Amino acid sequence: LRACFDLVLKNMLGQKVGDGIYDLLDREGIQRSEISAKFDEVVSVLNKAFGTSARVLVHKIAVGLYAEYSAWPKFTFYDSLTEQIVRLRDKVVSDRLTPRHTLTIDHQSGPKPVPESNAKTIPSHEISFTDIK
Amino acid sequence: LEKENLDTRTELDGGSQAFRLFSTQAKGDLLILYHLNPGLIDTIDAVARRIGRTAKEIDEDVRDLVTIGVLRTRKIGSHEVITFDKSKDDEAQESIVSHLKSIKTGRAG
Numbered sequence: 388l389r390a391c392f393d394l395v396l397k398n399m400l401g402q403k404v405g406d407g408i409y410d411l412l413d414r415e416g417i418q419r420s421e422i423s424a425k426f427d428e429v430v431s432v433l434n435k436a437f438g439t440s441a442r443v444l445v446h447k448i449a450v451g452l453y454a455e456y457s458a459w460p461k462f463t464f465y466d467s468l469t470e471q472i473v474r475l476r477d478k479v480v481s482d483r484l485t486p487r488h489t490l491t492i493d494h495q496s497g498p499k500p501v502p503e504s505n506a507k508t509i510p511s512h513e514i515s516f517t518d519i520k
Numbered sequence: 521l522e523k524e525n526l527d528t529r530t531e532l533d534g535g536s537q538a539f540r541l542f543s544t545q546a547k548g549d550l551l552i553l554y555h556l557n558p559g560l561i562d563t564i565d566a567v568a569r570r571i572g573r574t575a576k577e578i579d580e581d582v583r584d585l586v587t588i589g590v591l592r593t594r595k596i597g598s599h600e601v602i603t604f605d606k607s608k609d610d611e612a613q614e615s616i617v618s619h620l621k622s623i624k625t626g627r628a629g
Contacts, residue, residue, distance in 0.1 A: 398552045399542060400616070401609065407617040414625040436623055438539050443548040464545060 388423040388472070391451040395444060411436060427469055442468070449475075456484045540588060541612060546573060546581040554591070554604040561594075561601050588612065 396405035409419060415432050417425050433441035442464070449468045453460040456479055462471045478484065542548045549571040554560060560567075564582060568575045582602060585591040589608035594601050 398555055399548055400551070401555060401613045403610075403613040404616050404620070407620040411620050411623060411625070436620055437542075440539050440541070440543045443542050443545055446545065447548055447552075 388426060388448070388452055389419065391448050391455060392422055392429075395447045395451055399444065399447065408433075408436070426472065430469060445469075455486045457487065458484065540584060541590070541616070543584075544581055546571070546578045547585060549573070550578065550581060550585060550591070554609075558604050558606055561596075561603050563599050563601055567602055 393405070396408055400408075412419075412422070412429060412432055415428070417428055417432070422429055430441070430445055433444060437444070445468045446464050449462070449471050450460050452472060453475060456475060458475060458478060460471070462468070542551060550567070553567070553571055562570070564575045564579065567582075568578045571578070582591060582593075586593055586602075589605060590612055592603050592605050594603060
């Protein structure tokens with residue numbers, strides 16, 4: 388959610404306005420790391436700053452978030468957007484959806500260990516030096 | 521047309537600019553399109569296609585962004601094209617940042 392928020396701010400309003408919004412959020416007691424946890428408060432700060440236009444921002448963030456989890460956004464501009472984000476969170480938990488732009492635990496911890504039984508079927512280019520004893 | 525655009529441009533304060541700059545979804549899409557492709561020069565039909573809309577749908581929003589100054593229209597041959605005005609966009613951003621700084625927060629005082 389934080390990454391989507393950051394991307395929408397940067398792409399739609401530019402870096403300067405994005406930094407200005409982060410500064411405003413900071414003054415309201417919301418740190419960058421808390422944007423996901425305090426999203427309701429973030430939305431009310433945006434409403435205070437931009438009035439009804441804030442909805443365009445929040446809608447873009449919600450659509451971007453659904454795209455990140457390859458989920459179809461079945462909501463319109465006028466639906467409750469924070470509710471849709473909560474709905475997506477539930478879907479992510481229940482369907483074990485992973486975001487497109489985050490490395491999996493396998494990628495982070497190096498190459499997968501090759502099981503003995505499958506070792507012969509794996510193409511040579513996928514075997515790293517660590518697998519050769 | 522260029523002259524007409526300059527004449528109709530209005531000086532807005534940061535708050536009004538922020539409210540008008542992205543008051544509709546189409547304006548939001550146009551801003552994203554031009555921030556990601558600042559050198560884009562295209563007709564309104566082509567621009568509309570790029571954001572998945574029709575020229576008729578975005579006509580009013582384009583006019584409003586031209587009035588604000590972020591977009592400009594130019595005549596190339598028989599075609600009217602839309603371009604992005606980076607300096608005006610920077611000015612608009614500065615103006616919005618000033619507006620954001622002027623907002624009194626709940627924690628102030």
